[in-house]
Amino acid sequence: MSDRMTCIPFPQLLNWVLDEFRTKETVFGVHTPYTTGSETPLEIFGRKLETPIGPAAGPHTQLAQNIIASYFAGGRFFEVKTVQKLDGDDLPVSKPCIKADDEGYNVEWSTELYVPQAQDEYIKAWVILHLIAKEFQLGAQDGFQFNMSVGYDLAGIKTEKINTFIDSMMEAKDTDSFKNAIAYAKNNLEKFSRVTEKDIDAIPSAICNSATISTLHGCPPQEIESIANYLILEKHLNTFVKCNPTLLGYEFARNTLDSMGYDYLVFGEFHFNDDLQYKDAIPMFKRLMALADSQGLSFGVKITNTFPVEIKQNELPGNEMYMSGKALFPLSISLAAKLSQDLDGKLRISYSGGADFFNLAKIVKAGVWPVTMATTLLKPGGYQRLKQLAELLRDQGYQPFQGIDVEAITKIAKASVSDPHYTKSIKIPPVRKTKTQVPLVDCFFAPCEQGCPIHQDVATYMKLASEKDYTGALKVILDKNPLPFITGTVCAHNCMTMCTRNFYESPVHIRNVKLECAQKAYQQVLEALTPVGKINKKAAIVGGGPAGIAAAFYLARAGVNVTIFEKRKTLGGIVTWTVPDFRIDYHVVEKDVAFIEKLGVKIQTDTEIRSIDDLKKQGFDAVIIAVGAYKPGLLKIEGCEPLNALTFMEEFNQTQGKISLGKNVVVIGGGNTAMDTARAAKRTHGVENVYLVYRRTKRYMPADEEELLMAVEDGVQFKELLAPSKWEQGALICRKMTLGELDASGRRSVIETTETVTIPADSVIAAIGEQVPTEFYTMNGIAVDQKGKPLVNSDTLETNLSDVYVVGDGLYGPATIVEGIRDSMKAAEAIIGYKASSNCAQKNTKALVFQKKGVITESKPDHPESDRCLSCSTVCERCVDVCPNRANISVVVPGMEMAQIVHIDSMCNECGNCGTFCPYDSAPYKDKFTLFANDADMKNSTNEGFIVLDPAGTRFKLRLDGTERDMVAGDPSVPSAIMAIMSAVCQDYPYLIFK
Structure with missing residues (x-):
């Protein structure tokens, strides 16, 4: 090229x-x-x-x-x-x-x-x-x-x-x-x-x-x-x-x-x-x-x-x-x-x-x-x-x-200077590309769906919601996501991170639409919910958090006899007991629990399971362990023992914030849990100042931008570029850090200095991540790796014990709720022997999609949010949109469901803009099927592609899989999709061919 x-x-x-x-x-x-x-x-x-x-x-x-x-x-x-x-x-x-x-x-x-x-x-x-x-x-x-x-x-x-x-x-x-x-x-x-x-x-x-x-x-x-x-x-x-x-x-x-x-x-x-x-x-x-x-x-x-x-x-x-x-x-x-x-x-x-x-x-x-x-x-x-x-x-x-x-x-x-359309995001903009390479044919997908760990049919339920078919939308949501109320309230929403509208103005508020559908269609869908099959198996689920509830849903819907064992008095795990109650109310969790109850799941609360063998002896054919990551992360600070963030937040919920922390509280950490902890501390009786200490700046904190901004709005005081050293006489002494060069994670490295800063601290709370319950695994004979995490089959999540699976935070450590749902789906599918979800995808009309192309539409209270969806599962064509030279062409090919992208080599100057916006980890100007004008252009390129050798479009020169050869139309050795694209160019897009 x-x-x-x-x-x-x-x-x-x-x-x-x-x-x-x-x-x-x-x-x-x-x-x-x-x-x-x-x-x-x-x-x-x-x-x-x-x-x-x-x-x-x-x-x-x-x-x-x-x-x-x-x-x-x-x-x-x-x-x-x-x-x-x-x-x-x-x-x-x-x-x-x-x-x-x-x-x-x-x-x-x-x-x-x-x-x-x-x-x-x-x-x-x-x-x-x-x-x-x-x-x-x-x-x-x-x-x-x-x-x-x-x-x-x-x-x-x-x-x-x-x-x-x-x-x-x-x-x-x-x-x-x-x-x-x-x-x-x-x-x-x-x-x-x-x-x-x-x-x-x-x-x-x-x-x-x-x-x-x-x-x-x-x-x-x-x-x-x-x-x-x-x-x-x-x-x-x-x-x-x-x-x-x-x-x-x-x-x-x-x-x-x-x-x-x-x-x-x-x-x-x-x-x-x-x-x-x-x-x-x-x-x-x-x-x-x-x-x-x-x-x-x-x-x-x-x-x-x-x-x-x-x-x-x-x-x-x-x-x-x-x-x-x-x-x-x-x-x-x-x-x-x-x-x-x-x-x-x-x-x-x-x-x-x-x-x-x-x-x-x-x-x-x-x-x-x-x-x-x-x-x-x-x-x-x-x-x-x-x-x-x-x-x-x-x-x-x-x-x-x-x-x-x-x-x-x-x-x-x-x-x-203060307009949010022009100020820089408080966080580094996330990478909005998948890790997969763009295929030569049939390349588009909805980035929101690809970014979702369970690949929900987001574009479909957005379409149904915009048509006010909330019942149909909730059915689509439930097909893959058994927790529409929980995820509609506190999901980390990577779907929104990947939304194409981020490049327009702001993402579609997918999470809000999900909750809207759940609220409007809950009773009707719940009443009609019933198992779709009958599998003669009994399954025990140890732990009633989000992953455990999700696993129960998938199994029970398939007809498995399911029992959940939960050591606490109610289900919901960390969502119920630890996420601050000002973020999610237990009644929200109850509605998701109602789905599994309707499917016949037995729930045994106040029951702590210590022995997997005992469950097997009770006749359970399969056991899913969903106990979470409940071991506190360790942070040693000279002069004090920090309070664990999850312990604090649980007590905060139980006492409605009536905890004795003193006037000044320091929270150490930069993730979402740290933000929740700091916001809860601000609402705690008697607390006047909450300081959040982190060794990098806000821009490099792992917390989601939304979580970080809510903490800022609540008055949490961020103390950036500091690392805790010791506590003495009601103050936390921190070492000053400076930012170095980018490290392997894409964040700036940190360099310690000799300077210190003193922060008032009556209480110190550590929010640095929890650890998996290694002792529980080893006690039950489950093999673990050097870090104490269970060794599992990556496809099924089965442990070394036959028919024993691990899902949720207890598998790889603290993760998002929807990642726990993903794990539960894998384990459930291994038990039932087939896919736990179906293909609910519905295409929108292309005419409607093109009406929205390029149009800025911000969220408005009186305007359905679902209408902002660009229906990328119907039409992507980002590379077509952003090419100044029009070198990426959308070609409608007879017999193929989706239009195909053909790159016109002679019109491209390798500006790279299509590579920036392609949702794949690829650059269309290098990676898409290419139409060359002549031999010299093809030799100057490594792209897969073709030259039209005669005006009638019966002869071509083709480069495919790195091999070049002359061929005629209809050659059976050429993949049918490739042949169809070349034929379509000649018959329906002859103006693309340089004479």
């Missing part, structure tokens, strides 16, 4: 657009077009503009197809990618070059094409946009604008190459690209149903009357002004100058980013010292405003250039990358506000730098437009997001530019 893109010739490009729309009603994979209505368009640079948004100069404006996709989705202002004297093979761009999973980063700069190629791409796009505006009735043929971006110094701009580019973009009538495009369109009028020869003749050849000056970091003010003077006076162009947030000064940038959680970003003060200084910028902008006005032109600034930060965690290749997206927004909008204040709102601002759904309407309403975007379009939803953004502005209403509302833009800037 080469990172060099092949430009699509105009005839193929136009035919692709027309044929795809005619046969699929899409354009470059964008499903829903934005069409303008009767609203009065805006005006800028003396030309109309139907909506003041579009793609920024970058990955979405490098190729013609990118610009076309943007227009189809709703973009109308196109800042085409920067050209400079350094281009093509002379331009070093490390690959991959984009990372946009949270805030954005890139290591690219100007176009990777040669300048004449870039010019050709922009002219082709210009012509096609005029044609499809009429043909597809998307808007007026004069309702959009192109803005050229040039850099990086005056000498370079005056070179013949760049000068020709500028002149050609200003007037293209004499260029071969424009003449050939017009001629082809006129010679193929039969391809159009609405476009006439008169329409084609009316396509203007004057493409750009505006330019944006892109300057490198360190470009002196006199150089910037000389370029602007040249473009205004010599080229008579409306001119914008790109401005960098370094204008704000190092201290402002550092303090702002630190306060928003971006303290890990490393950037040098030298950039701020070398770049344009604010004191020089203001008078220069005033001079240029006056100069442009004298020429009847507009002058403004483009905010902003991306922000340079050091590469510290191998995010991208190299030493420095450019930050964008949500982390850039507070800096960009602050610069816009500052310039507006000091220039009385008269300076025109073209805005980029973190513009998105949550701030766009406010920015435009304040008089700052056009607004161009990149990072938000690089996320799942991709180009399609432009439609919602265009509709948002249309509904708000347009106002002609009459200056910037200084008060409004200042208010936006001040609010940005």
Whole structure:
């Protein structure tokens, strides 16, 4: 594979657009077009503009197809990618070059094409946009604008190459690209149903009357002004100058980013010292405003250039990358506000730098437009997001530019630093990829389902819930999850961690929907619940916690005679006795217990089992041990013996917090149990201060973000980078730690210092994890490993004792409730001899899925949460969404249930964006079945794929399993799925094949 893109010739490009729309009603994979209505368009640079948004100069404006996709989705202002004297093979761009999973980063700069190629791409796009505006009735043929971006110094701009580019973009009538495009369109009028020869003749050849000056970091003010003077006076162009947030000064940038959680970003003060200084910028902008006005032109600034930060965690290749997206927004909008204040709102601002759904309407309403975007379009939803953004502005209403509302833009800037859409998560964003490799065929799944340890049919019960079929939804939930009330209340919800909507705005609250279904359909489903078979076996379950209840459910539903033995007076284990009662009430547990009671499970409480042999003698054919991890973890602190967290929380529940802990309590630990412990301590009678001590920072604590934030909200005081040393005279003395480099776990290592910190501590509680009951296992003859954990068959969880199984926390140590359910399912299946659950999956309609693609929808009290589900089990296509170049194509293959992803090698520049967002541990641009244009391209790649050798699609060159060979259609030695994909490409997607 080469990172060099092949430009699509105009005839193929136009035919692709027309044929795809005619046969699929899409354009470059964008499903829903934005069409303008009767609203009065805006005006800028003396030309109309139907909506003041579009793609920024970058990955979405490098190729013609990118610009076309943007227009189809709703973009109308196109800042085409920067050209400079350094281009093509002379331009070093490390690959991959984009990372946009949270805030954005890139290591690219100007176009990777040669300048004449870039010019050709922009002219082709210009012509096609005029044609499809009429043909597809998307808007007026004069309702959009192109803005050229040039850099990086005056000498370079005056070179013949760049000068020709500028002149050609200003007037293209004499260029071969424009003449050939017009001629082809006129010679193929039969391809159009609405476009006439008169329409084609009316396509203007004057493409750009505006330019944006892109300057490198360190470009002196006199150089910037000389370029602007040249473009205004010599080229008579409306001119914008790109401005960098370094204008704000190092201290402002550092303090702002630190306060928003971006303290890990490393950037040098030298950039701020070398770049344009604010004191020089203001008078220069005033001079240029006056100069442009004298020429009847507009002058403004483009905010902003991306922000340079050091590469510290191998995010991208190299030493420095450019930050964008949500982390850039507070800096960009602050610069816009500052310039507006000091220039009385008269300076025109073209805005980029973190513009998105949550701030766009406010920015435009304040008089700052056009607004161009990149990072938000690089996320799942991709180009399609432009439609919602265009509709948002249309509904708000347009106002002609009459200056910037200084008060409004200042208010936006001040609010940005605390807006949760732009502040950094308190925790490191989790890895949202599975550990499996993407298959060549049939690759998609719902990440929420894959991330769930029991692989619940989340998308299906979301679909049923959105249809208000709560009974059907609860039946689907119960098929795999016997504890819908417990998991609907306190589950760690890895499903939500994996949810695709994390890349949109926030995950679907899957846990809440589960509980809603359980509450609304409980009685009806409970009454109808009955065993589905009859298995002549008796099973004993030792321990009535979540894992034990789940095992009982699976076995009893299959018809096994089940008895649970629980040493306490009620079931529920740690959920009942240890999880604080302000988080879950016992009545919640009772409802899950009712399911197993309805299935006939016998429950013996206040019964402690010590001997497995005794159970066998009572006639039990199988025994499942679900006793939990109840041995306290050991923490030695000189001067005191810490109270065990679980012991404390049990007493807290039993006494309603009436425990004598003193005024100051220290909790040691950083996991979910530590958060529960600290929150319970805050509610304990007489406690005034609760301090949570951990040797790393919040960002590296193992606790879930939700749990951590609840502790913060409750007033727990976090004492980070401390390790307990000793206790004396009512105080805990801790050693200070510092963060080192990343360790094998992906967290920063810790380095001990000689400094100490003293924390008031009347009581110290250790929440450092519990241990499995090794003595119980060895006493009953169960083999254990060196750590005292039971040795089991990994598939069945059977121990060395025949028909004796271990599940839950007592197996590998403290785990999540749903992991305990997973273990119980494994053991139950081993006992009953078949799958304990069925396939409940239901597909949604693809039309409904595509209606939601790209659309930001936050949780609202009056809006069904289940409606936010994107139904990824029906359609994934993340790699299609996020590819700027449209190099990943969704191909519908006759006879195959799901659409297949075909990678188009010649359109890919290896930006890596699809690899970032693919839910597999893979990169589609390297790992998906690939269509090559020719032999040379195939030899330059290791991808599995094919070349079409004849126009009829009867002969192919195929590389499969590392072996290349020529073959004919219908070859029985080729897997049928592979053959079907190649045939579908030839028959239904011929425009993909480069001639």
